[in-house]
Amino acid sequence: MAEYLIKNGFVFDPVLGIKGDKADIAIKDGKIVETTAVKNPKIIDATGKTVMAGGVDIHAHVAGPKVNIGRNFRPEDKLFGYKAGKGIERMQGGFSVPTTIRTGYNYARMGYTTVMEAAMPPLYARHTHEEMQATPILDQGAYPVFGNNWFVLEYLKNHEIENAAAYIAWLLRATKGYAVKVVNPGGTEAWAWGLNCDNVHDPVPYFDITPAQIIKGLIEANEYLGLPHSMHMHANNLGNPGNYTTTLDSFKLSEGIKPNSKFGRDQVMHHTHVQFHSYGGDSWANVESKAKDIMGYVNSHDNITIDMGQVTLDETTTMTADGPFEHHLTELNHLKWANADVELETGSGVVPYIYSPNIKVCGIQWAIGLELALLAKDSMRVFMTTDHPNAGPFIRYPRIMKWLMSTEAREQQFDAFKYKDKVIDATNLAGIDRELDLFEIAQMTRAGPAKSLGLAHMYGGLAPGLEGDVAIFDFNPNEPYAPDDIEKAFGGAEHLFKTGVQIISDHEIVSNGNKRTLWVNAKVNDNPQVMRDVKEKFLRYYTVTLNNYEVSGHHYVPNPYVIEVDATQ
Amino acid sequence: METVTLTIKDQPGLFLEADTITPDAVAGKKTEEITALPVYVGREEHRLGDYFEVSGKAGATPAETKIVVNGDLSRVKYIGMKMTAGEVVVNSNADMYVGAWMQGGKITVNGNVDAFAGTGMKGGEITIKGNAGNYLGAAYRGDWRGMQAGKITVTGNAGSDLGTFMNGGEIVVGGDVDVHVGTHAEGGKIVIKGNAKRRLGGQMVEGEIYVFGDIDLMMPGFVYREDVDIEVDGTKGRFALYEGDLGERHRKRKGQMIYGKLYQQIRA
Numbered sequence: 001m002a003e004y005l006i007k008n009g010f011v012f013d014p015v016l017g018i019k020g021d022k023a024d025i026a027i028k029d030g031k032i033v034e035t036t037a038v039k040n041p042k043i044i045d046a047t048g049k050t051v052m053a054g055g056v057d058i059h060a061h062v063a064g065p066k067v068n069i070g071r072n073f074r075p076e077d078k079l080f081g082y083k084a085g086k087g088i089e090r091m092q093g094g095f096s097v098p099t100t101i102r103t104g105y106n107y108a109r110m111g112y113t114t115v116m117e118a119a120m121p122p123l124y125a126r127h128t129h130e131e132m133q134a135t136p137i138l139d140q141g142a143y144p145v146f147g148n149n150w151f152v153l154e155y156l157k158n159h160e161i162e163n164a165a166a167y168i169a170w171l172l173r174a175t176k177g178y179a180v181k182v183v184n185p186g187g188t189e190a191w192a193w194g195l196n197c198d199n200v201h202d203p204v205p206y207f208d209i210t211p212a213q214i215i216k217g218l219i220e221a222n223e224y225l226g227l228p229h230s231m232h233m234h235a236n237n238l239g240n241p242g243n244y245t246t247t248l249d250s251f252k253l254s255e256g257i258k259p260n261s262k263f264g265r266d267q268v269m270h271h272t273h274v275q276f277h278s279y280g281g282d283s284w285a286n287v288e289s290k291a292k293d294i295m296g297y298v299n300s301h302d303n304i305t306i307d308m309g310q311v312t313l314d315e316t317t318t319m320t321a322d323g324p325f326e327h328h329l330t331e332l333n334h335l336k337w338a339n340a341d342v343e344l345e346t347g348s349g350v351v352p353y354i355y356s357p358n359i360k361v362c363g364i365q366w367a368i369g370l371e372l373a374l375l376a377k378d379s380m381r382v383f384m385t386t387d388h389p390n391a392g393p394f395i396r397y398p399r400i401m402k403w404l405m406s407t408e409a410r411e412q413q414f415d416a417f418k419y420k421d422k423v424i425d426a427t428n429l430a431g432i433d434r435e436l437d438l439f440e441i442a443q444m445t446r447a448g449p450a451k452s453l454g455l456a457h458m459y460g461g462l463a464p465g466l467e468g469d470v471a472i473f474d475f476n477p478n479e480p481y482a483p484d485d486i487e488k489a490f491g492g493a494e495h496l497f498k499t500g501v502q503i504i505s506d507h508e509i510v511s512n513g514n515k516r517t518l519w520v521n522a523k524v525n526d527n528p529q530v531m532r533d534v535k536e537k538f539l540r541y542y543t544v545t546l547n548n549y550e551v552s553g554h555h556y557v558p559n560p561y562v563i564e565v566d567a568t569q
Numbered sequence: 570m571e572t573v574t575l576t577i578k579d580q581p582g583l584f585l586e587a588d589t590i591t592p593d594a595v596a597g598k599k600t601e602e603i604t605a606l607p608v609y610v611g612r613e614e615h616r617l618g619d620y621f622e623v624s625g626k627a628g629a630t631p632a633e634t635k636i637v638v639n640g641d642l643s644r645v646k647y648i649g650m651k652m653t654a655g656e657v658v659v660n661s662n663a664d665m666y667v668g669a670w671m672q673g674g675k676i677t678v679n680g681n682v683d684a685f686a687g688t689g690m691k692g693g694e695i696t697i698k699g700n701a702g703n704y705l706g707a708a709y710r711g712d713w714r715g716m717q718a719g720k721i722t723v724t725g726n727a728g729s730d731l732g733t734f735m736n737g738g739e740i741v742v743g744g745d746v747d748v749h750v751g752t753h754a755e756g757g758k759i760v761i762k763g764n765a766k767r768r769l770g771g772q773m774v775e776g777e778i779y780v781f782g783d784i785d786l787m788m789p790g791f792v793y794r795e796d797v798d799i800e801v802d803g804t805k806g807r808f809a810l811y812e813g814d815l816g817e818r819h820r821k822r823k824g825q826m827i828y829g830k831l832y833q834q835i836r837a
Contacts, residue, residue: 076712352713
């Protein structure tokens, strides 16, 4: 493989602790190496430019059945956005629910090289993998959803952690999944009965288990297995005024549990899109930010990581396994609604949504997301996401950087709100003058998420031995710049390397890369009871047989990267 | 106002997608530049001049520009798409999407138009001297934003799915219409001077539909309220007022529920 030496760039790397100093970065055989290890490298002149590791997205909805429902039922989303294929680039379309091809290219253009699909319904894992393999360049993994799964509900009702863990290990292998995802624990199953779970003690109908038992049980099972990532959580009561108490109650369930993982993470719970979970008040008329309470907790408890779920003020497509929430949303905005029940496992809904700067609540949501990042004491534990496409499309990450790095940019946005004063009254953002620097941005978008995922040995930094994922941006942090320069520079990487292959050269995509699918193979002791339960449930309830369920073989995962975990004891 | 005349000289093998036939695209341009504007046949890009003879002169701004299009345009789509000002005169039949997402100005078609004319229209005026196809003033497939403002006048008949998801503006049809009128409408005014068939106002939330002739079958979601004497588009008469769609959500104004209104003329 070609050798590269990226010379004289301003490097921002939390792993090496470099905060904008000039440094050279060398790539050889797909990995970062010492600069002395390259003999005849191709030189990339990064003088006056910013160099960072490839970005890592810990939570986005980019592949699978609900993304595809979004694509199918929103032809208007791709009406005017088509781009014909040209050279190496294939045809691209779509805005909030882009084609897989555009997904890969647009992440690459922002300097991202690893993206995790945040919710895979196990029954449709095959579809999810087919879409991921059709997404070029990026290394990807997918989180199967467990929080409303009948096996999980039955095992955890009796606190059978070992059985739950054996089932998780089996399902991760069957679906080629990466982590344990929980969406509205118990609430989506309750939705199949026309109900919901509004707080952590609200019992699930029929199963007679509470969300608190599910959450705590799944954290314990996750740590029993010692998986690379922690339990990945979307709590109950998303998107409702006054829900911050439910969020804090959910956080507290992680107290006293220590991480058991050889993969270097410190947290036992990652809570996603916390913006949607940080609302005070008791109606949309008096909804207000509770980001201070939420961040007060997060800052003082280092066994939790979170991501933002930043509202970007766009027209977008919401999609979640939180079925009851999507019904709530369509009742609010009267736009079209898709709903799906996934047999014994989960459900989902899809509704278009317009986050308008002319609506007070949208302005408040925008402010809350930024507050989370700006109130963070440790940017290694608070990550940039838009819960793509729920709070906005991922292509807005550079715009979020602008808002985080510039009070001027935030003031411009405040001025563009129709109800500026009401938004300011209901939030803390106007009183926050913190401006993040590129080192902190690198923590939020690279080193932090990589560590939380248990992938710090591969991604998130520029230390020798890590994957050769490097982005070079046409941005000189030592020269004066306008806020919009940030958005422009980080929206179009000048060069990008993925696993040592040059993907972008002079802002042009020059390779479709060699994408890999990450999955976790957790070995556990033989568990005849769980295997009997699996067989029985498939015979009695599933519409497919086990043979038509498992993701296996070259067709679904042509280029796997398996992370082995030994949980036999 | 300056006039550019486009005369079709070569019929496309498939269909010609010519959203550059707008005052916005040609304003301020020289003839050579207009000739070089892109048009599409399937996935291939061509020049406007490959299919049209270009003559005349464009105005400095769209508002000062008039385009006259001559020859058989029944295989040309998107004429006047997204135009904001000025005028387009089509001396022929035209294919789909005439004046789609139009924001201002005026389009006159001296012939028939195919489906989706005035889709998502936000302003301006479309006059069709012949018949209109399906989805006149409707929303694009999947979209909930149909015609929002402006006026469409059809001398002849219109097809099915007229004014689907219409939110504002006015459509006047001189002749008859096919099934599905004002489906999902949340505003706007539809006047049908001939006969209608069935499924008028299905899932209608707000807005007005006037029918001068017969209605084959009334939706079960509409109820008769009263007879009213009104004037509609210059015609005075007595109309039976129905309200619906009762199966849909409706907002309240001063404690009163606001329904979609369907007026049918009562003839002696």
